[in-house]
Amino acid sequence: MSNSELSVEHVDVLVVGGGPVGLITALQLARNLPRSTHKVKIIEKYAKSSQDEYGRAITLYPxxxxxxxxxxxxxTLAQQCFACRQTANYDQxxxxxxxxxxxxxxNMKDSKWDFALVLRQKYQEDIFRKALAKEGVQLDAPYALTDIKILDQVAVSGYKIVATIEHRATKIKSLIKCRYLIGADGGKSFVRRAMxxxxxxxxxxxxxxxxxxxxxxxxxxxxxxxxxxxxxHGNVLWAALDHGATRIGFAFTAERQKAYAEFNEExxxxxxxxxxxxFSLKFNQVDWWTIYVVGQRIAxxxxxxDCVFLAGDACHTHSSGAAQGMNTGMHDAVNLGWKLSLVLQGLAKPNLLHTYEAERLPNVQKLINYDKDISRLMTMQLPENWTGDPNADPNEILGTVMAEAATFSSGLGIFYEPDTYLNIQQSEIVxxxxxxxxAPDVVLQKPATFEGTRLQxxxxxxxxxxxxLFAGDVxxxxxxxxxxxxxMATHSSLHDSNLPVQRLSIFAGPGGPSAYETLGGMPFGRVFYDxxxxxxxxxxxxxxxxxxLLLRPDGWIGTVVGLDGNAAGKLERxxxxxxxxxxxSKRGEKL
Structure with a gap:
C-alpha cells in the first residue's frame, strides 16, 4: 500500500514513548492546550501488559x-510510595x-518533599496514564514508529512532520502529520536514529x-x-521498595560471570x-530481575x-548508580512541556524552544560526569582521571563524591545559567x-482565614x-x-488578557482582617502573609x-527586580x- 492510500491523522504533537517522560510531557500539553483547537497523541511500541512489568526506575528525589x-x-504517588528518609552503610x-x-x-532539606519517594515505575506509569486519560488522551499501544519525514518547504509550526506508524499486532500502517514530534522512546530511540x-x-x-x-x-x-x-560484588545497593518489596543491586564482575553458562533468575x-x-537473604518472591552493561551516552x-525533540533516555543514558535516570527525564519533560504549550498557543515565539537544549544539555553533562566516577567507584575501581592515592578505598571516595553531588542529586541545587533571555540577573539586586x-518553597498564610499554605x-x-511581589513591611x-x-498601570502590555501571567503579593508580618486595609488600596493579585x-x-x-520576583512556570526564577517605578518596564522587557x-504591543520599540 502506498502512502497516498494510508489513513492520515493530523495532530499538533506526537509523543513517541509511553514511559514516565513521555506521559508527563503529554500530560502537560493535554492540560494546557484547548481540546477544541489542539490535539496531542502518544504512542507506545509495547502492549500495556509489557509496560506493567515490575522493575526499572524506582526513586524520585525532592x-x-x-x-x-x-x-x-x-x-497520589505518596499514597503508594515508600518514603525513605533513613540510610545505612555497612562495611564488608x-x-x-x-x-x-x-x-x-x-540531609535533603528545604523542601516539603524531604525524602526519596520510592515507587516502582509500574505504579508511577499507572498514575500518569490515568491522569492523562482525564485530559482526554489515551496511550495508544502497541504502535511502532517506522518512518519520519521532515517537509522542509513547510514553515516552522506548520505540519512539517509526516510520521508512519504501524500497529504491531495487525501490521496496519497509518500516517501522522504533526507540527512537533517528541522522542521519549528510550536508550535505543528510533527517533534519534531516524534523525x-x-x-x-x-x-x-x-x-x-x-x-x-x-x-x-x-x-x-x-x-x-x-x-x-x-x-x-562492589558497592551493593539495598533499597526498600513500595508494597513491602526490596531491590538488591550489585556488580557482576567478569570473574563471577565465569561460573554461569547461562545467567537466569536462579x-x-x-x-x-x-x-x-x-548478612542473610532469602527471597520469598521474585518480582523482576535484569542484567545490563554500564555506560554513559549523550545525544x-x-x-x-525546529520540530523534533529528544527527552529522557532517548538523549542521555547512564548507570543507575546515583538513581538519576527517571529524575533527569522528569526535568526534561517539565522544562519542555510549558515552553511547547506556549508556542503552540501562539503566546510565545518559536525561538523559545531552543532554550530547552540550552538549559538541559549542561545539566545532563554534569550528570554524565558524576555518573562516570560513581559507577566506577561502585564497581570498586577508582575514577579514570584519579590523581590521588592509588591505594585509596573506593568506598571512601564514593562517599565523598556522592556528598559533593548531593544538591545536584536531590535536584534542589540544579540551576540554569543566567542569560539574556529567560534567566536574567539584575545586577542591582542582592x-x-x-x-x-x-524558587525555594516557603510557608505562607492565606488572608482572612490565616490558613497555612506553601508558595509552590x-x-x-x-x-x-x-x-x-514581596511587599516587605507595608x-x-x-x-x-x-x-x-x-x-504597572502605565504598561498596557502587562495587562493583556492573553498574557500567561498571574500575580501574587506576599506581605511581611501577621495578616490583618482586610488585605485592602493593610495595603491602603487594592492589592497586587492574590494576597498571602509571611x-x-x-x-x-x-x-x-x-x-x-x-x-x-518573576517565577517561571516550572518553578525556577526568571528574574528579580527592585520594588520601584522601574520594575514594570523591566518585566515588560x-x-x-x-x-x-x-x-x-511594543512593536517598533527596541526591547
Whole structure:
C-alpha cells in the first residue's frame, strides 16, 4: 500500500514513548492546550501488559517530587510510595560505617518533599496514564514508529512532520502529520536514529544486576536506602521498595560471570545472596530481575529541524548508580512541556524552544560526569582521571563524591545559567536567590482565614508565569509599593488578557482582617502573609525594601527586580523577548 492510500491523522504533537517522560510531557500539553483547537497523541511500541512489568526506575528525589506536586500528581504517588528518609552503610564485615554511601539522602532539606519517594515505575506509569486519560488522551499501544519525514518547504509550526506508524499486532500502517514530534522512546530511540543524531559516549565492560522481590533478612536496617561494601560484588545497593518489596543491586564482575553458562533468575538470586554477606537473604518472591552493561551516552542534539525533540533516555543514558535516570527525564519533560504549550498557543515565539537544549544539555553533562566516577567507584575501581592515592578505598571516595553531588542529586541545587533571555540577573539586586535557580518553597498564610499554605502550592505549573511581589513591611515600603503600582498601570502590555501571567503579593508580618486595609488600596493579585518573615528571609529580601520576583512556570526564577517605578518596564522587557502578546504591543520599540 502506498502512502497516498494510508489513513492520515493530523495532530499538533506526537509523543513517541509511553514511559514516565513521555506521559508527563503529554500530560502537560493535554492540560494546557484547548481540546477544541489542539490535539496531542502518544504512542507506545509495547502492549500495556509489557509496560506493567515490575522493575526499572524506582526513586524520585525532592525536586522531582516538587515538580510533580506542581502538576498535581505527587500526593497520589505518596499514597503508594515508600518514603525513605533513613540510610545505612555497612562495611564488608557488617559493621555500620556512618557518612558513606547514600548518607546525603538524610540531609535533603528545604523542601516539603524531604525524602526519596520510592515507587516502582509500574505504579508511577499507572498514575500518569490515568491522569492523562482525564485530559482526554489515551496511550495508544502497541504502535511502532517506522518512518519520519521532515517537509522542509513547510514553515516552522506548520505540519512539517509526516510520521508512519504501524500497529504491531495487525501490521496496519497509518500516517501522522504533526507540527512537533517528541522522542521519549528510550536508550535505543528510533527517533534519534531516524534523525541521524549521534549518541556520543561509550559502554564499559562492567555489568550490573538488579533484582526485586519480597525477602527475609537479618540486615539490621532493612527498610532503608542501604549500601553494603562487598569485596566480591562492589558497592551493593539495598533499597526498600513500595508494597513491602526490596531491590538488591550489585556488580557482576567478569570473574563471577565465569561460573554461569547461562545467567537466569536462579543465578540472579544466588548472586544476590552472595552479594549481601555477611548478612542473610532469602527471597520469598521474585518480582523482576535484569542484567545490563554500564555506560554513559549523550545525544549531540536534543532539538533538531525546529520540530523534533529528544527527552529522557532517548538523549542521555547512564548507570543507575546515583538513581538519576527517571529524575533527569522528569526535568526534561517539565522544562519542555510549558515552553511547547506556549508556542503552540501562539503566546510565545518559536525561538523559545531552543532554550530547552540550552538549559538541559549542561545539566545532563554534569550528570554524565558524576555518573562516570560513581559507577566506577561502585564497581570498586577508582575514577579514570584519579590523581590521588592509588591505594585509596573506593568506598571512601564514593562517599565523598556522592556528598559533593548531593544538591545536584536531590535536584534542589540544579540551576540554569543566567542569560539574556529567560534567566536574567539584575545586577542591582542582592538576594539569597538568583535568576536560573529553583524558587525555594516557603510557608505562607492565606488572608482572612490565616490558613497555612506553601508558595509552590499557590504556583502550580499551568504554563503560566507568576509575578510575585514581596511587599516587605507595608508601613515602610508604602511609597515604593505606590511607585510600583503606578508603573504597572502605565504598561498596557502587562495587562493583556492573553498574557500567561498571574500575580501574587506576599506581605511581611501577621495578616490583618482586610488585605485592602493593610495595603491602603487594592492589592497586587492574590494576597498571602509571611507572618514571621521566614519567606522574606529565605529569599534574602529586606523587609524594608521588598522586591519583585518573576517565577517561571516550572518553578525556577526568571528574574528579580527592585520594588520601584522601574520594575514594570523591566518585566515588560523580560516578557517581550519571547512572548508574542508583549512583543506585538511594543512593536517598533527596541526591547
Amino acid at each position: 525536586r522531582s517530587s516538587e515538580m510533580l506536586d506542581q502538576l498535581g500528581l505527587a500526593d 564485615h557488617g559493621n555500620e560505617a556512618e557518612g558513606r554511601g547514600w548518607a546525603f539522602m538524610e 541521524n543524531i549521534p549518541f556520543d559516549g561509550s559502554s564499559s565492560e562492567d555489568k550490573w544486576v538488579r533484582i526485586d522481590g519480597v525477602i527475609e533478612t537479618d540486615l539490621p536496617k532493612p527498610r532503608t536506602y542501604c549500601a553494603i561494601e562487598s569485596p566480591t 543465578a540472579a538470586v544466588k548472586e544476590a545472596i552472595a552479594s549481601v554477606k555477611p 549531540r542534539s536534543f532539538f533538531t529541524n 538576594s539569597e536567590v538568583q535568576a536560573g535557580q529553583r 502550592t499557590e504556583t502550580p505549573n499551568t504554563a503560566q508565569f507568576y509575578i510575585v 508601613a515602610i515600603t508604602k511609597n515604593a509599593l505606590a511607585s510600583f503600582t503606578e508603573s 507572618e514571621n518573615h521566614s519567606a522574606h528571609q529565605r529569599y534574602g529580601i529586606d523587609i524594608e525594601k521588598g522586591a519583585v 523580560y516578557f517581550g523577548k519571547f512572548l508574542n502578546a508583549v512583543a506585538s
